[in-house]
Amino acid sequence: MVVVGIALLLALGIGCRGGEEAEGFSGERALEHVRTQVLLGPRPPGSEAAGRLRSWLRAELETLGFQVHEQPFVARTPLGAISMVNLVAFLSGSSERMLVLGAHADTKRFAEFEFVGANDGASGVAAVLELARVLSARPLRHTLALTFFDGEEALVEWGPDDSLYGSTHLVDSWVESRLARKVSAVFILDMVGDRNLRITDELNSHPQLRSRLREEAARLGYARIFSGPEQGVEDDHIPFLMAGIPALNVIGFAISPEGVVPTYWHSPHDTLDKVSASSLQAVGRTVEACLRRLDLELNP
Numbered sequence: 001m002v003v004v005g006i007a008l009l010l011a012l013g014i015g016c017r018g019g020e021e022a023e024g025f026s027g028e029r030a031l032e033h034v035r036t037q038v039l040l041g042p043r044p045p046g047s048e049a050a051g052r053l054r055s056w057l058r059a060e061l062e063t064l065g066f067q068v069h070e071q072p073f074v075a076r077t078p079l080g081a082i083s084m085v086n087l088v089a090f091l092s093g094s095s096e097r098m099l100v101l102g103a104h105a106d107t108k109r110f111a112e113f114e115f116v117g118a119n120d121g122a123s124g125v126a127a128v129l130e131l132a133r134v135l136s137a138r139p140l141r142h143t144l145a146l147t148f149f150d151g152e153e154a155l156v157e158w159g160p161d162d163s164l165y166g167s168t169h170l171v172d173s174w175v176e177s178r179l180a181r182k183v184s185a186v187f188i189l190d191m192v193g194d195r196n197l198r199i200t201d202e203l204n205s206h207p208q209l210r211s212r213l214r215e216e217a218a219r220l221g222y223a224r225i226f227s228g229p230e231q232g233v234e235d236d237h238i239p240f241l242m243a244g245i246p247a248l249n250v251i252g253f254a255i256s257p258e259g260v261v262p263t264y265w266h267s268p269h270d271t272l273d274k275v276s277a278s279s280l281q282a283v284g285r286t287v288e289a290c291l292r293r294l295d296l297e298l299n300p
């Protein structure tokens with residue numbers, strides 16, 4: 001069936017696009033999604049650009065067949081109460097068990113310069129959106145939930161009371177509604193587009209998901225990209241872990257004695273030229289492989 005289908009597509013001349021399989025995760029498409037976000041300008045909580053980003057995501061995801069919801073809430077921040085909005089999208093599988101794929105949609109607010117967050121913000125959203133296309137074309141048995149968080153970044157200084165606003169709110173609401181019980185695993189993508197990407201072996205993440213990520217990366221020939229140092233990172237996976245939900249942070253970020261990698265992090269230089277299609281593709285294909293493998297193994 002599959003072979004006949006592909007042969008037919010090839011005969012019609014629509015099987016390949018730029019040498020890539022039409023069905024596989026495309027780094028080029030993901031890079032276009034980074035560009036779209038960067039062109040919106042800075043996207044901090046409450047900004048007009050953040051609203052435009054959500055409208056664009058909603059339209060793209062509804063076209064793919066997802067049910068899209070906005071989750072507005074008011075965050076208590078050191079700068080006072082700020083309205084924030086998470087965007088959540090569901091694609092029903094044959095099972096109610098859920099696999100969750102998330103990224104933060106906000107960019108860190110800087111008064112001194114324009115921060116467009118090509119890698120820190122846009123790359124994660126872009127990879128999740130391209131994964132949405134690939135996973136809707138050949139759905140999982142699990143129900144797929146995509147979560148685009150507002151307010152991941154600190155407004156003044158990173159700490160437990162000033163960070164992770166959107167993911168904390170979403171997890172609290174899912175615990176209350178008992179949706180949290182249906183979650184099999186969570187993958188959080190952040191800073192996954194760097195041209196010289198090295199994915200951190202993130203220490204807070206669920207151990208089995210950590211090793212699974214590296215196994216799948218090696219199998220696909222991406223071992224070098226997934227060879228970053230062991231390091232604990234605080235990101236949107238933390239509220240899930242604190243609620244007892246297995247979660248993984250897929251991130252290329254390290255603080256060493258020499259400084260922060262990547263060097264342009266939280267600077268005016270986190271621009272489109274720092275991001276590459278090939279890095280996005282390595283991450284996208286590895287995460288897709290992990291999700292498909294888990295979907296079979298967990299047998300929802």
Ligand SMILES: [Zn+2]
Pocket residue numbers: 108120153266
């Ligand atoms: Zn950041």
